[in-house]
Amino acid sequence: EVQLLESGGGLVQPGGSLRLSCAASGFTFSYDAMTWVRQAPGKGLEWVSTILGGGTEIYPESVRGRFTISRDNSRATVHLHMNNLRTEDTALYYCVRIDKWPNRFDAWGQGTLVTVSS
């Protein structure tokens, strides 16, 4: 069974930094692309970043230059490094596996909450 467990969320001031982690199990981690998707309170889903098995990174304009996704295939872990955080980055951040690239986000963690506030 595929399992994704996020950690690292918390309260941070505007302009601050945070690193999220996602521990994966139940599949061959190095084969699959991994993604972060976020959901602001009461709002919809927003794609945040993706990293392919070989390490290629992809970002939307909204976070490019501030967020960095990375992975450690030996530890089956993916990270999201977030810098220069803004109040609008407040959201529940989900770790997601991409199956049958680029077709489907087939496994989701339970999310970790990031609150950016002074």
Add this chain to the structure above:
Amino acid sequence: QSALSQPASVSGSLGQSITVSCTGTMSDVGSYNSVSWYQQHPGKAPKLVISEVSDRPSGVPDRFSGSRSDNTASLTISGLQAEDEADYYCTSYATSGTWVFGGGTKVTVL
């Protein structure tokens, strides 16, 4: 990349059929088979219910189906059940090499 357009809400009676639309452009929905749908109950993580426009993953009831016409994808729930009341999101891969989500549709079972 603009978000895909979904109706804010759709409702139907128990046992009825409903359809949720997801309108994009030739740069996303109209170009790729990477259109998928996710169901989200309150306080829960999203769950994949349709992938690659019309493929239903193992374990998803066959009352869920997907289709596409030009730049608009659709999710149909036939024989609506109480447990189908949830938020539904579409997403598509795009020519920019990114993904775009719809704004979400709240499905209410009357």
